[in-house]
Amino acid sequence: MSGPPDPFDRERGGVADTLRRTWERVVTPATPHHRPAPAPGPEPKRAGWTRALGVSLAAFGLWLLLDAPTLQHNAQVSPVGARRTVSLDVLGPIATVSRDLGLSHLVSVGDGLLGRHGNRPGNGQAAPPVTLPKTAPTTTTTTLVLNTHPSATSPLRVLVVGDSLGIDLGDVLVNDLSGTGVVEATLDGQVSTGLTRPDYFNWPAELSVDLPHYAPQLIVVMIGANDAQDLPGPPDVPFGSPAWDATYKSRVSAFMAEATSQGAKVIWVGMPPMQNPGLSVRMAHLNGLVQAVARHFASVDYLESSTLIGTPAGQFTPYLVVNGQEVNVREPDGTHIAPGGAQVLSGAVEQTMRNALHIVL
């Protein structure tokens, strides 16, 4: 009995036929498509490889000239190092020519039409210097009183902010909290950001927009994965030096001051250990600085993640036993947090909300 066309049948006009026709179309590209098309016209004219190279290089050069100011800015906010130095050296003169000729105006107009002049990754503003408070500051306004008995009609407003690891946690946490029916949770995650490079992305500035918009009573923060880098100079300030530590602490302080300025409570989730031992040490160093600053803020609770999704000794592990089941807690890149690990952290944040902040969920 002859059956219907099979998904993979090569004899009955199935995939094989289609593929054969498709391949023929590539070889003789002007043959009909999947539905009747007009008779094929002449092929596009071929070019010699030197002409193709010349046109491509000219196009690339022209684009470089038009977009040089943007590229130069992107280079400026990239991590300190030889690559950044070379990029700036190359792009500097091109960007100057572009500005002098008024070509960069085209991109500015485009950005303006797209509303891209605000604070966004790659377009931050330098942070003003901040002095670390000597004592726990009292909030200036207390419009955001923590709602410890939230309900569907009077929900608790939670804002989760962070870098890509913060997004890993935030995705799960926002979903879990929203699922309670008594929490309005929002995630503001910005990949590749941190506190080291406000010229790339300015988190306190972002918070100053988020706070009036979402009016959060609780802010969960997980930031730091991109912060183990030198501060751009001149002169460049190497990571871990006393000057670096002082600057970083002032930025953490500025962030916490902004976050608590309207009366919101903050749970700051520390960085977990990393598979790369060197990076792991740097993350532990950052955690120490954040903890030191958090002690100055009565409204900030620090949550250590290294033992939650690491070994009891705080070392990296890709798997943990949770409720008797082996769970993958870290992504294969050895840095990011797998959904299983994010679930563990989300549970710990909820526990902190219940135990430390006495929120009834």
Add this chain to the structure above:
Amino acid sequence: MLFPTIDFAIFFAVAFVASWLFNPYPTFWKLAIIALSYFFYSWWDWRFVFLLVASTVMAHLGALGASRRERSPRAAKASLVLSLVGLLGLLGYFKYYAFFAVNVDNVLHSLGADRIIPLVQPTLPVAISFFTFMAISYVVDVYRGRIEAARPVDLAVYLCFFPHLIAGPIVRGEELLPQIRRRRDPAEVDFARAAWMIMAGLFKKVVVSSYVSSAIVQPVFSAPHAHSAPEVIFAAWGYAIQIYCDFSGYTDIAIGLALLLGVRFPVNFDSPYTARTLQDFWRRWHITLSRWLRDYLYVPLGGNRGSDVFVIRNIMLTMVLGGLWHGASWTFVIWGTLHGVGQSVGHLRRRRRVARGLPALADGALRSTWQRFWTFQFVCLGWVFFNASSFSNAMAVLGRLFTGWGTASPLITPLLVLTIIGVLEVQFVPPGALERIQRFFSEQRAFVQAGTLALVLLGVTTLGPTGVAPFIYYRF
């Protein structure tokens, strides 16, 4: 080194010049391509270059043995099997070991037994699924006598040629090896088509895919409880657009780059969302994978020969394993199962219609629209599992379809709706129109071409976000 980066642009400029300068000297051309491709691959992790070399050696030795099929059939078969075991062993270890170990250990634990499989999490080498499948197709084709065993240097170029190395297309030996062996004509570069493919690919990936992802897909899939049912529907449709623009965008760029080097790849996408049935969808979506599954899995399993039960078994096995090929996760298994069930039902319906003397597929303009609509909805249902981080995440997304009505849907904006409709509509544009544009472009003077390309590039970089997310298929 992602395609849409300055790093790659510089790399490709060097590769392009080197390729054409060495073109008159075939051996040097091959060695240059191997060196460039290994350098390109080492950009992610230089250690995995050894893995690529090991796969090449295994494929070569396997093909050498398999090519002696007429003289010593048993030895040829043993050589084939050994080679496949080696290639699949590498893929299995790097891609599936952790998944296997966790699940087996947890089952043992739930039965009260001790955990016996040590847990390690190997770093997944980029592109391993793609070059393993190409190596397998090569060895099997040699065993079947479809192609002759290639010289080691030809085989190395075939497997590592950088335009297809990372995410396909999964090119056959019979398609690429002849092009590697012969010299390419330096006066016949299909520049207009290549430029079109690269620019279209960049626009799809950098502008459309990124926009749809950040506008609705990522927010809804990350926190389904916080979003309404209409937003969930648009997120599923949006992911259909995102993954199409992402993967077909990558393929377009790969095909364009290869064309600039004088090499042709098969097409990988043929307006998939115009499909009227799931069978039709798989003729149009990731074509080089679906034909691989057909020729190296479905047909050896028995294909469509035999009873309905037997055919459905073959369809299900093929689709489930095809799902698992995408990643070691139950969500991919469910995605493959869904497509297997859908195809099996379609198979039974077609067979019943034919038995009643009707055409296999009902025709007519209204019916076609109806069939396209429901095929697209079914494909989108599958995409929910494909994109979900876990089974519970997928169920949370789908659950909102029942519980998420009556709330606001701020993520559904006119621009989003227009983007989704626009991408779907573009699939119905006859290729003749695109051919005419390419032809018109090819007839322009050099400075007009350069200016046009520069403006398109500027449009892509201005409309796209800062930084480029990795292609979805890189992780496969």
